[in-house]
Amino acid sequence: MASDLPVIDLSLLPSNFGEKQNFSDLDGNNELKKLREACQELGFFRIINHGMEAAFIQKTDSLARDMFSLAEEEKSRAIFPIFNTGYCPADAGADGKASLPENLVFPGENALPNSVDQISAKLWPHGNNDFQQTVHKYNSHMTEVAHRILKLVLLSLGLDVSKHYNSDPFGTSLQGWLRMNYYYNTKDEEEEAQNVQHISKAHTDLGCVTILYQDNVGGLQIRTKKGDWINTKPLPGAFVVNLGDCLQMWSNCRYRSSEHRVVYQGLKKNQGRLSMAFFLDFIDKAEIRAPKELIDEEHPQKYKTVKFSDITSYLMQVGPTLGGPPSYFLL
Known part of the structure; x- marks a missing residue:
């Protein structure tokens, strides 16, 4: 089914959040209404005028492709024993199609200090300062944008941003991390490659907010x-x-975490598809509990109060669930 996503212009929305600012203060702001509707219906939207220059985005794209073009033995040096850290080779599905791309994951700086530098040192023992500095800058900008978006999401819920963002589970209980994904076609026959459909595994994101860059392959x-x-x-x-499962839980299901996947075909030989996903998640000790302002007779509390570590531990035991937060945590 063909469709498109709502486009949210950040230049038309607040960038500073004063005390007791809430949705009623911006009742005539159509952009905020668009954001609220997008979060309610699909949990996905696009942002423009986000402050990142097109030339810098293209540079990051180019450096990521250069990294993925390294020989396999060079990339394998950056495989870490820690889950969701460093390089991960592509995972082929049972039918021979790539069900997961190769990827490079940079954990949050708080989780693993200087992770960008540590992973880069494995890839390029003699150094690659341009790659390191570019990824640091990309992460820094994405962190700012993700926090602003999350504040706008709270604002669109009609909440006092200054009150909720300076207390649990927000405040210092958030961390960002970046994953670069690369799908690459090595088929000898171009016609055969164009007929192969590549499908990634359908999933929902676990955390709060994801900001995705994808190239023109789509x-x-x-x-x-x-x-x-x-x-x-x-x-x-x-x-x-897009919004994640934890934000759906925290919002008492006012907002939605949607299942998504990547489906494409027609890559020519030696052509790749690049995406970069920045995730803003809670830290393990963060307590996820819907605020009283979002609980009423029409919207009774849906989920138990849990820590982020409770959710990740459960998923490690039973595997990923689809269609939103695990029903195990429903009241």
């Missing part, structure tokens, strides 16, 4: 409330944003 599909898969096309200069 392929992102999102599942609607009715269960239909809709296609989205890349919009140059824009990022795709």
Whole structure:
């Protein structure tokens, strides 16, 4: 099903959040209403005027492709024993199609100090300062944008941003991390490659907010409330944003975490598809509990109060669940 995502212009929304600022203060702001509707219906939207220059985005894209073009033995030096850290080779599905791309994961700086530098040193023992500094800058900018988006999400819920963002589970209980993904076609026959459909595993994101860059190959599909898969096309200069399971839980299901996947075909030989996902998640000790302002007779409390570590521990035991937060934590 063909569709497109709502486009949110950040230049039309607040960047500073004063005391007791809430949705009623911006009741006439159509952009904030668009954001609220997008979070309620699909949990996905695009952002423009986010402050990152097109030339810098292209430079990051180019350096990421250069990294993925390294020989396998060079990339394998950056495989770490720590889960979700460093390089991970592609995972082929049972039918021979790539079900997961190769990727490079940079954990949050708080989780693993200087992770960008440590991983870069494994890839390039003699150094690659340009790559390190670019990834640091990309992470820094994405961190700022992700926090602003999350504040705007709270604002669109009608909440006092200064009150909630300076207390648990927000405040100092958030960490960001970056994953670069690369799908690469090595088929000898171009015609054969064009007929192969590549499908990544459908999933929802666990944390709060994800900001996605994808190149012009596209392929992102999102599942609607009715269960239909809709296609989205890349919009140059824009990022795709989606909400995660924990934010659905915290918002008492006012907002939605949607299942999504990547489906594409037609890559020519030696052509690749690059995406970069920045995740803003809670730290392990963060307590996820819907605020009283979002609980009433029409919206009774849906989920138990849990720590982020409770959710990750459960998922490690039973495997990933689809369609939003695990039902195990429902009241």
